Amino acid sequence: MEMVIGKKIAHGSSNGLLRAAGIGGLALTGVWLLLAQAFAFEVASPVAAQDYKLKAANFVFRTTGCADPGKVQVSALGEGIVDGARRSVQMTVHASSKPGAWAIQRQWDAGRWVVVLKGACGELQAGAIVPVREYGFIREAVKLYSHAPAPGEVDAALKALQ
Amino acid sequence: MKLRDHLPIVEAPESVWRGIEEAIDRGSGKAACSRLWWGWAIAAAAVVMVGVGTWWFSMHRGGWIETNASTGKKLQISDIGSVDMGPNTRLRIVSDLPGQHRLSLAHGFIHAKITAPPRIFSVDTKSGTAVDLGCEYAMQMDEDGSGDLRVSAGWVEFEWKGTETLVPAGALCKIRPVRGPELPYFEDSSLEFEHAIGRNDVASILRLARARDTLTLWHLLSRVESNKREVVYDRIASLISLPATVSKGPVLALDPAALNQLKEELAWKW
Numbered sequence: 001m002e003m004v005i006g007k008k009i010a011h012g013s014s015n016g017l018l019r020a021a022g023i024g025g026l027a028l029t030g031v032w033l034l035l036a037q038a039f040a041f042e043v044a045s046p047v048a049a050q051d052y053k054l055k056a057a058n059f060v061f062r063t064t065g066c067a068d069p070g071k072v073q074v075s076a077l078g079e080g081i082v083d084g085a086r087r088s089v090q091m092t093v094h095a096s097s098k099p100g101a102w103a104i105q106r107q108w109d110a111g112r113w114v115v116v117l118k119g120a121c122g123e124l125q126a127g128a129i130v131p132v133r134e135y136g137f138i139r140e141a142v143k144l145y146s147h148a149p150a151p152g153e154v155d156a157a158l159k160a161l162q
Numbered sequence: 163m164k165l166r167d168h169l170p171i172v173e174a175p176e177s178v179w180r181g182i183e184e185a186i187d188r189g190s191g192k193a194a195c196s197r198l199w200w201g202w203a204i205a206a207a208a209v210v211m212v213g214v215g216t217w218w219f220s221m222h223r224g225g226w227i228e229t230n231a232s233t234g235k236k237l238q239i240s241d242i243g244s245v246d247m248g249p250n251t252r253l254r255i256v257s258d259l260p261g262q263h264r265l266s267l268a269h270g271f272i273h274a275k276i277t278a279p280p281r282i283f284s285v286d287t288k289s290g291t292a293v294d295l296g297c298e299y300a301m302q303m304d305e306d307g308s309g310d311l312r313v314s315a316g317w318v319e320f321e322w323k324g325t326e327t328l329v330p331a332g333a334l335c336k337i338r339p340v341r342g343p344e345l346p347y348f349e350d351s352s353l354e355f356e357h358a359i360g361r362n363d364v365a366s367i368l369r370l371a372r373a374r375d376t377l378t379l380w381h382l383l384s385r386v387e388s389n390k391r392e393v394v395y396d397r398i399a400s401l402i403s404l405p406a407t408v409s410k411g412p413v414l415a416l417d418p419a420a421l422n423q424l425k426e427e428l429a430w431k432w
Contacts, residue, residue, distance in 0.1 A: 047317055047330040048429040052280055052296025055316035055331070062430070 039065040039124035041117055043142050049096040049103060057103035058115075059130060059137040060096060066121035069100050073120045076104055079154050082111030091115060106134070112161040118148045129157045228252045229270070239263050242278035247271070256286065269305045274298065280317075289337045290322030297331075307339035312349070325385075328425070330432050333377060336360070345378045345385070348432075364390065368397045376401055376428045384416055391416075398424075402431055 042062050049060040066072050076091035087108075094103040104115050115137075119126040127145035131138040143149075143157060184201070228251070229235050235247045240263060247253065251270025257263065263278075266286040275298045276283045283294040288307030292299070297316030303309035311320060312334040320327040320335060322342035329335045335346040345359045345367075355375065358366035364386060371379055379398050383391055391414045398404070408427055412420035 042430055044430045045331055045432055046315075047432055050317075050426065050429065052316060055296050055298075 038146065039063065039119070039121045039126045040144055040146065041119060041126050041128040043117075043128060043130055043137070043139075043144075045136070045139075046103065049098050049101045051096040051098060051101075051103075054094060054096055054103040054105075057094070057105045058132045058135070060101055060103045061117060061128070061130075062101045063119050063121065063126060066124065068121070071121060072100070074102060075118050077116045077118075078108050078113055079116055079158060080108055080111045080113035081158055082109060087111070104130075104132075106132075108132075112158060114154065114157045114161070116149050116154055129154060131157060131161055226252060226254050226268075239274075239276065239283060242282060243274065243276035245275075246273040248273075253285075267301065267303050269303055271300065271302045273300045287337070289339055290320050290342055293319040293321060295319055295328075299329075303337070307337070309337045311335045311337065311343075327381060328377075330377065330429070333432075345381050347378045348374055351375055351378075364394075368394065371397065371401060373401045373431045377432050380421075380425055380428055383413065384421070388414075398428070402428060 040063065042064055043059055044061070046054050046057045046060050048062075049057075054060060061074075063069070063072050063074070074093055076093050078087075078089040078091050080087045080089070089108055091104055091107055094105060095101075096103055113132050115130045115132055117126075117128040117130065125147050127147055127149040129143045129145075129149050131141045141157070141160065143153065145153070184197075227235065227237070227247070229247050229249050231249050234249055234251070237245045237247065239245060240258070240260070242263065245265065248271030251272065252268040253270070253272065254266040254268070255264075256266050261282060263283045264286065265272075265284075268288075272285065274283070274285070274294070276294045276296070278294065278296075280295040281293055285292045285301065287301070287303050287309070289303075289309070292301060292311060295317035297313055297318050299311060299313040299315075299318050301309060301311045311318060311329055313329045313331050315331050317331070318329045320329060320337070320343045325342060327335055327343040327346055329346045332350070333346050333348045336344045338344060347356060347359055351372070351374070352370060355367065355370040355378075358370060359378065364382065367378065367382065376398050379394055379401075382394050383398075386394060392410075395410055395413055399410075404424070405427060408424050409420060413424055
């Protein structure tokens, strides 16, 4: 009899644990789905686009997390400091032969520059600040946002380049 | 300096030109007409032979180009780019055709800057062939076939006995005689990681790898024994969140399409 009760108690406890584990799992799955579906930029070396015409680009980028990739809109603005003066240049975004990947080629003079990326997927927004060199970009200094970068964030990124 | 400057000139035989001149000089009549006809036929055949000969020579026989201990040399590769030869370098032109520019590097140093579509330009060495995939790179090769390949823009594929090693910008690959290319790695990876590659120490390579070092791990997948592939794949998956489109099974079976899909995804971290 005790054995039966014991079993029942153990069974009840096991049910509770299972329920808790189930709820936890669902919550984790929800968080994972949210993260997995977050609309964001991804910035990489030109080899990622696998397009030889863009091999001399400073960097390439794509977006992730847009349910309808065909609706993604992107733009790029160069923000720099040349001889102590702030400069802004609208950048040409080059589409790669690989759908959904774009490239930024050097369109600036001497000085310190960051490229500010803005992206939209319907209501969703994404942003990135990419510090660039004469050739290439500074991978470890790239900042990704779930919004269009604010002026203060751009200023901070330029200041960090000093 | 242009590559075609080093190709031998193949002339039509003197008898062909004599035949043509005689036929023209000999005037009218049936016999003359017939001779003239034969003369033209021989001339046409000679032109074809000269063309074929030139093509054969350009494909198979180029002269050796050498630099001494103190000077280099710049070679213009048609309109697709250039190759700078360092001092003490010896190379040969294997072919110089619009769709195929091929050099053979015996030893020394070259820096190639090519703007052609992939696979138009390649360099043979004792330990394999560097195939341009749209790139700029430097290659050092010793007489025994050991050397290294450093890529500064685009990609280079190094082919050796059916093994293909992809070296993207910022990465390098050491080349060993008999053993061929080692695993490629990024120049900013740790010295410890580089040494682990040199020792072929798989456990250390996996332990020390960063997300960017999945370049090395991707190559490792097809170079370890089949029972170790899963460990390598799992390490890649722990470093980079792979999309659902990448399937583990086909990758472990070394399915070319699956490996290519995995590479294209990982390249966003390279």
